[in-house]
Structures are given as structure tokens and as C-alpha cells.
Amino acid sequence: MDAKNIKVAGFGGQGVMMFGQILAYSATKDGINGLWFPSYGPETRGGTANCSVIVSEKQINSPVFKNADHLVAFNLPSLEKFKEHMANKGLVLYNSSLIEEEIKLDNATVVGVPINDIANELGNIKVANMVMMGAYLQLTHLFSDETIEAIIKKILGERKADLVQINKEALEAGKTFVKKLGVKYA
Amino acid sequence: MAKVLMKGNEAIALAAIKGGADAFYGYPITPQNEIPEYLSKHMLANGKVFLQAESEVSAINMVYGAAGAGKRVMTSSSSPGIALKQEGISYITAAELPCLIVSVMRGGPGLGSIQPSQGDYYQATRGGGNGDYHLIVFAPESIQETIDVIKESFDIADYYRNPVMVLVDGLIGQMMESVDFDRPVRERFLPNKDWATTGTKDHPGRRNVANSLYLDPQALENHNIHLNEKYKLIKKNETKFELVNFDNPEYVIVAYGTMARICRSAIEMLKKEGIEVGMIRPITLFPYPEKAFDQIPANAKGILTCELSMGQMLDDVLIANNGRHKVGFFGRAGGMLPDPEEIVAAIKNFNERVVK
16 A cells, blocks of 8 residues: 555534544554644634644655645535645545535545535434545545444543444445445545 | 554653653643643652642752652753743753753744744754753654653663753644554663762761852862763764665755654655755754764765754754855744655755855
């Protein structure tokens, strides 16, 4: 596997940071290298929150990258801000519940997933980020279901163990949505 | 042990515990707050001391006191907070007491910003405090290297009876990486702390005093000479650097910390275009690895110093280069981080970067 530079962005509270951390935790669990860093500070309040993730079998050099291989955008401002910085043949995954217009980019596979609507149907808007995760993994096959579920269980801990089930359902729903679309990326 | 994913600041805290920290004294400041946060949970649970002081000045003087009593003590802060600690740091160094100071740099001067920077190179290596003194300054480039350095830092501080500073930028503090806490630490013979002010029951008939006041000029000069001999020994024994892609470099980059990692990616990009660029990566900033510059081939076209500042380490590069090669500079400041492509462009337009 080549190293992947991943940008995850959205509003604060959409589970953007957690989305990125789960990828870095999964890389670590699978014995490869993971790196996560947040944009931190006052500029994230009320505006866009974003984080950068790198997963790589080799040593990770620069934590900073100009162009992302994958962009996961949870809202329109994030998509607008980061879509200009995509590597060739990249993947753009966006939240079509909040982004209504048709998005097309040269040299990138673009997939919209209505994660808010799917999460609401499942009964918990908070798992929208895991719907996105399911869609993301269905397209990239970066990590196995076992790895992701083990990380989610660990993060939720005993105190929130009752939420494991709905998170699994959210992952599955995201995967199913992409399968039905029939889009392939990796 | 398998690797774990951990935030830099938390990894610093855990590594300090593994290195044998007895006590932490500090005062909060972004972007290093996860260090005291982590230690506040885990020091007390292990029967160690954690204390949030009323100010940085107070915290560093608590370090002074506890170090004087022979304990393994640390403090951590960020740029303006480290500025406030300078008086105490000078006193601790004068009294030849060991301690660990972690400095997580943010943008400056003044309150500056909370974003990553390397603007405190002078503060760390030139001393913001008064008098002829040096800290032993490590500048790791990754969370793994930070852990390895911190675990060893109390041994080094104890061995030389001198504060060790671990200098990282805010990015290393805030990011998460896959790390291993069980890498071996070099074993050192550490003499007993028979100088510690533990009460005369431990050393009957001898009063141990931690002191930095020498009113007799000859006594103070003798002390200055003694300290200087110690710094020479540190220079001989502890200078650390890494040479990257140094087979036959056309240009040589000099960079430390996060900037060095950005440059590693730039070096790989340049290699693909057939441009061979090496790197001297200082791991210790004091002592500075001047000898590494002797390994730059005579036909190299130039040296590019890259920093997250307006040019501070540049001075040490100019000293170490001693007029042999053209020296250029690339810097970003204020919390702005360059991507590797900017370094690639700076190498390609080296002549525009030359300062001397």
C-alpha cells in the first residue's frame, strides 16, 4: 500500500476529529504507521474543524502535505476549501445531506453520501460520521471491519458500550449505500 | 510491545514517568496543556508529586528546590511561559542541579499565537537567563524520538548535574503518531547524589547547600571555569545529529524538529527529479553538531537552512560552515507550516535564498 494523505473536515461537533483518529488508531492496530494532527486553536470555533491523517507502511516523513489523496468533507465550506488541494486520481467523499449541488472534479472520484439522513433513519444523528466511515472503507478498503470495530469498541469503552451496536449499524449502512451506488475507487 | 497511537504531549508525560520523574511543577499554557493534564492523573496515582503552581516563576523555583533535594524533577511550558522561567533556569544551572524542562514552542514574540513555531531557538541555546551557562538542548523530530530522548533525559541531567531542555514545536505536541515506549535506553553510570540537601542525618557533619551566589570574584571565576569545562565535556560526549541522503549531495539542508521531517519529504521529491540533496539534522542544539559540516563535500553548491522562524539556527550554521559554502535560508513563521513543495522550490531557486 502506498502512503495515503487524508484530509477530514467539517463543522465542530460532526465527529470530524474522531473520524481521523479512528483511521490513525486502525493503522497502528494493523502494525503500520498512523499520524493524525488537528487544526487547533480559536479559528476552529464555529467555523471549520479539520484534521490531517497519514497512514503508511513506511516511516512517515512530512506531517504536512499540500495535496490530499482522500478528502472527506462533512459540509460545504470544507469541501470548497480543500477540493482545490487534491492529488491526482484522488477520492472526494462528501456529505450530500448538507451539500445539495452536484459536485464534479477533474482527476478525482467524487461520491456524495447523505450521512445525516441515513443516521437519522438509524435513530441517532451522532453516528453520521460512522456512516461516512462505512462509505469510506467500502471505497478504499484501507482497514478491515474487525479492525475498525475493535477501535470503536475501545474508544467507546465500557461506559458507552451500549453504543457499539448503533455504530456498527451506521458503518454497515454507509457501506450498503456505496454498494448500491455501484461506484468503485480502489 | 506493540505500538500505540498517542498524542505528543501525552507521550512526553508518559515518557517522563518511565524516565523516573518524581515530581512535576508547572502552570498551564497552550499548546502543551496535555502534559500537565496527563501527569495530574498519573503522577499522584503512582505516589509521585504533581503540583500546579500559581505562576511559571513559582513552578521553576519549585523545580529548583526539589532538584536541590536530589529528586528527578520536571516542568513544561510554551514560549512566553518559558520566558518567565528564565531566571530560575539560570539559578538552577548555576547551582548545578539536574532537571528536565520541556519547551513546546508556539509563535512569538510576545503572546504571539498558539500555532507551531521554532522561534525559541535563541531562547533555548543562548539562554534567556543571565550569566555564562548552557542547557543541554534536544530537538527531536517525531513523537518516537521525543519519547526516546525524554526517557534518557533524567539520566543525562543527573550525570552532568545540568538541566536538560527538550525543545519541540507545537505540532509535535498536538499530533498523534504510532509509537513504541519500550525502546532501550543507554545505560549510564550515575554517581550518588551526595550533594543533595536531604538533611544532615544523611550526611553527618556536612551541610549541603544549593547556591548560585559567589561574592568573591575569584571564587566565581573558578566556578565559571568549572562550568565551562563541563560544557566542553558535554560537547565531546553528547553531540548528536543525523545525516540524511549524504552520499554525494549537490545541496545540503540543515533543519531540526518538524521542519526536518518536511525536508525529508522534499529530499525524496527532489531525488525523483534527479537532484540529490542531503540533510544535516541536529538532534542536540546545544551542543551544536559543528563537526557534521566537515562532511559536506567540497563541491556542494550550497547549504539551505530551513526553520520555522525568521532565521535563528542560521547563526550556528554560519559559524559551523565557517565560510566554506554559500549559505541560504528558508523560513516560515507565525504558525505557518510549509509543505514539502515549498522546500523543493527553495532548493531549485537556491541563489535567491543565499544570505552569505
